[in-house]
Amino acid sequence: MQDLKSYIASKVSVNEDDLHTIISKFHNKSLRKGELLLKRGQVATNYYYLAKGALRFYYDQEQELTAWIVQPGEFFTEISSLNPELPTRFNIEAVENAELYSINKRDMEILYQAIPAWQEFGRKTWEAMAIRMIDEIIRFQTMSVEERYLEFLKKPGFMQLVSVKQLASYLGITPNALSRIRKNLR
Numbered sequence: 005m006q007d008l009k010s011y012i013a014s015k016v017s018v019n020e021d022d023l024h025t026i027i028s029k030f031h032n033k034s035l036r037k038g039e040l041l042l043k044r045g046q047v048a049t050n051y052y053y054l055a056k057g058a059l060r061f062y063y064d065q066e067q068e069l070t071a072w073i074v075q076p077g078e079f080f081t082e083i084s085s086l087n088p089e090l091p092t093r094f095n096i097e098a099v100e101n102a103e104l105y106s107i108n109k110r111d112m113e114i115l116y117q118a119i120p121a122w123q124e125f126g127r128k129t130w131e132a133m134a135i136r137m138i139d140e141i142i143r144f145q146t147m148s149v150e151e152r153y154l155e156f157l158k159k160p161g162f163m164q165l166v167s168v169k170q171l172a173s174y175l176g177i178t179p180n181a182l183s184r185i186r187k188n189l190r
Contacts, residue, residue, distance in 0.1 A: 005030065007055050008105050011077065015128050018121040026122055029111040035059075035098035042096040048085035050106040054078050057102025058165035061094045062173070070174040073099075073166060075159075079129050099166055149175055150185050 005027055012018060012026065030053070035041060041059060042048055054074050061072035061082070071094065074080050085092035086109060107115075115122045143152055152175055166174070172182040 005032075005105060008053050011053060011079070012125060016121045016125045018119070018125075022119045022121060026115055026119065029115060030105040030107050033104045033106050035102040035104070037098055037100050039098050040095055041098065041104070042082055042085075042092055042094070044093060044095050045091045046085075047089055047091055048082040050108050051079065051081045051086075051112055052107075053105045054080065055103045055105060057104075058099045059096055059102060060099050060166065060170060060174075061096050062170075063094055068173055070166070070170045073174065075165065080133070099170065144176070149177055149181070150189065153182070153185055154189070 008030060009023060009027060012023065018026070033041075033052075035057070041052070044064065054076055056076055058076070059074040060070050061074075063069045063071055074096075082092050082094060082096065084090070085094075112126070116126060117123075143155065147155070153171075156171065168182060169179050172179045175182065177185075
């Protein structure tokens with residue numbers, strides 16, 4: 005769990021005893037490629053830190069829509085399910101073998117109350133997530149599909165994490181349209 009310790013220490017100043025208490029509440033979880041962390045209809049009960057691998061949130065009704073990609077080094081949850089305790093609309097799938105650390109909502113709340121640095125960590129984490137979501141919305145509203153695709157190319161390793169089909173759905177286009185874009189940009 006050294007990577008989780010380092011991640012926390014990079015975000016907030018926390019003493020060794022508090023860090024030990026925080027880490028003691030986390031549990032290791034491994035997923036194989038294609039395995040679901042959370043299935044549509046379940047209620048989210050945990051927060052996660054992704055140490056290795058990649059996950060995607062996808063909505064699956066008439067057609068599959070990739071809504072979010074989680075990369076290593078990110079802290080996340082399915083917030084629209086966790087806090088209101090409602091069934092999720094998403095499946096969360098490992099797009100490659102993944103190693104995660106999880107902490108349940110109850111333990112997270114206990115740590116927020118007991119350790120001020122952890123409360124600061126939570127605030128900073130969710131502020132960063134809100135900024136990422138706002139940036140994604142702005143990109144969808146102001147950039148062409150080609151420009152958004154080029155943005156993904158700038159993210160180290162991102163293109164190796166998802167299939168063409170998953171990336172196309174994330175961009176809101178068909179795989180054929182993405183193939184044409186890729187061909188035209190060469």
